[in-house]
Amino acid sequence: MYSAETSPPEVHMSVASLLSIHGDRLNHNLNTLAEIGKLAKGGVRRISFSQEDQLARQLVKNWMEEAGMTTCVDTAGNLIGRYKGKRNLPALATGSHIDSVPSAGRYDGTLGVLAGIEVVRALKYNQIVLDHPVEVIVFTDEESSMIGGKAIAGTLNPDPEYYRRKDGMSIQECLQRVGGNWDAIDTSRRSREDMAAFVELHVEQGGVLESQQAEIGVVQGIVSMNRYNLTVTGSPNHAGTTPMDMRQDALVAASQIVLTVNQFANHLADGIVATVGALNVWPNATNIVPGRVELTLDIRDLSTQNVMALVERLKSQIEAIAQQNQTLIEMEPALNAMPTLSSPNIMKAIAQVSNQLNLRYVELPSRAGHDAQEVGRVTDMGMIFVPSRGGISHSEDEYTPPEQCTQGADVLLNTLIQLDTEYS
């Protein structure tokens, strides 16, 4: 059912004297993979470590082997296909993930993996062997723990309890299901010595390319993600009998925080984003002055300096808000993921290849997390984006036209070929 035997006949077209991948097969395989965990509206649900994830891994492994790669699974469960190089050099790697959020489209992650396989097929079809080995990596659990990428980067939390899933399943059992082994997970660590560079193709999951009518995004880096949990403690009182000037209204203070965050992000630095996404009120009753509010703050930017400036300004503002409303405001860091900047030489290669293919490109930061943000901590990293229609992702409505998927894979192929020379 999921065999590549049913794929269209092999036809390669050459654009501007560069190599190109087999676009029809790429798009056919995107649809074939989307049959696993298919949802009613055409999207997919392929949660990591689920039966669907395991089935999809098996299919992708078969495709890798058909494309001429040897495959192995590291202790973090990462599925790695390897196409031999002429020389004993560190690999040029690509790839992404095939797990999904609960209600996903068919492009997020999957495009990068299947394009990687098509890159190898194109090399093989054209009887090209690069100096470097080429690796295509399917990373484990990108949508939740990012444990695959973190194991490669050596950025794991050593406590396995940190990775226990909401349904109670331990990370040991999760990894066993996909051929990994928590007890030896350190052996999955990679370095520049065995991976010269990593280039990931992904759908944008935002609306910048579409709004600028660009076909290719040259990613400048993956923004930092800084999260804080805030708690405002006031006093829950009767909404009728408590005069306005005797209130300690936690929601009034929380609302001032929401607006302060929004205002700072709008004016502090170009491109920074800051969001209060979750907010819960206690006791949350019509006739009781709110006594406690918990809210989350999420800040992202390529510049750590900008993020810290926003946090500092917010902290000093929070003191004033607490005092004004006679409330106690606590702000606890919950996540501090540093930005990962793209390597300039890879950005340049992607831009050059895009030009040669007559594809309009723009440079932009990635404001969503990707496997490349972890891998980029130990070796050179670059990312290629293709447009998402309406900027929509993590939704069954996610869509990238077939020709744009093909364009992205063509840029990936020729970028790797160019890097093969640069890194020799």
Added chain:
Amino acid sequence: MYSAETSPPEVHMSVASLLSIHGDRLNHNLNTLAEIGKLAKGGVRRISFSQEDQLARQLVKNWMEEAGMTTCVDTAGNLIGRYKGKRNLPALATGSHIDSVPSAGRYDGTLGVLAGIEVVRALKYNQIVLDHPVEVIVFTDEESSMIGGKAIAGTLNPDPEYYRRKDGMSIQECLQRVGGNWDAIDTSRRSREDMAAFVELHVEQGGVLESQQAEIGVVQGIVSMNRYNLTVTGSPNHAGTTPMDMRQDALVAASQIVLTVNQFANHLADGIVATVGALNVWPNATNIVPGRVELTLDIRDLSTQNVMALVERLKSQIEAIAQQNQTLIEMEPALNAMPTLSSPNIMKAIAQVSNQLNLRYVELPSRAGHDAQEVGRVTDMGMIFVPSRGGISHSEDEYTPPEQCTQGADVLLNTLIQLDTEYS
């Protein structure tokens, strides 16, 4: 166990040549009644129509009869004790309720009922028969539907489904449990023809008397209660990939509403209170720009004009907030209970009696709802408040010292005696 046989011996003390009630017995009976539905910390749980409510009604009925009253239950389940008058005049009525919120103190409602019984005992002990009959009313379900007061006022919703309880029990079954009858509930309606005036003694449930070191509150009226449900609809987008200027953040708009309401209530009119007590965010996730927020607005004041002024200013501000955040804001009325003003002659009588008893009084509005707000729609109404320690009510921590309970009952007794002359 709950018999009046165990109450202290009959001793009346006269203050400033006025009559006084039997304070020890009043406070003893408050404690006796608090045994029914007693909670661990000393408060009570006596939900309307529950077994505890029924037991408490039986005990109060016995006490009424021991005090020399005939008793009956009207079709709304109101328990009415009647002490005959000299002449065939409309009644002078008092009373309150004995049902409670799930975790209550022992004074809210109960004080007004038991003080009413002590008033009749004091009249009888002193061999006084007023020109008017005196009624002591235990109103049905004050803490939730206020169906007892509303039936007397003729302000019921005719649809019985409106009164179905959260646990699924119909109002028909509820009323049957306490001797009422929904099908004939219209017969419970009263008017000035059979009730000349209604005076309710209640604990303040707020901190005004305590902060002003007053023993008695002369209630100016019961504030209107106006409730609205607001819905802000924006667009739920990725908190990383959606630039600040492309957001339709429902929580930013909602926060502006919270602060606008708070600011208006603080500055528009003295004494008005306005509260956003409940606020819920969708999808309420750290990494998603809020797409929808629902919030409640509760406004209370004695002046309908002030309330409408606040609503109008808010409505015009809401348009600007909606436009600025590219959101849709809907505001639906959920409750519009008109204020009930006290009768000036009853306020005057309460103030005079307080003076004669050397009790310091202040005039204040009631910002909580009471049975008197319904009865006051069909006849003259007045209310007497005694202090609540720390302004606390609807809590096991609710407390009013015994001497202040007695002071309130003494004011009630002598006010009714004074009104007996005025209304003849």
